Amino acid sequence: MNQKLRRLVQQLGEAIHETVSESEQIAGVVADIKKQGFEVLLMLEATIGLNEVEQQPGGAGMPSNAQQDEDGTFSEHDVSFLKSLRISVASDEGKA
Structure with a gap:
């Protein structure tokens, strides 16, 4: 994987983490759980898979397996x- 692609995948992971961290819905549910007397530890795993797309002649850039x-x-x-x-x-x- 080249450096630019590696950096983009890292940015995607950071964006996912930031979105979850800033989610009002998640924060509200976590607060409700804490009110019930529990401490919350939230761990998420994201798997990011990449498949190189082959351009179809005259195509709109849609992968052939989409x-x-x-x-x-x-x-x-x-x-x-x-x-x-x-x-x-x-x-x-x-x-x-």
């Missing part, structure tokens, strides 16, 4: 996961 719904939109599960990472999806306005 899976989408038939109409090309995200599933409700996909949207839920992205929202948990605080990523908004323009096509999720009518869902949820």
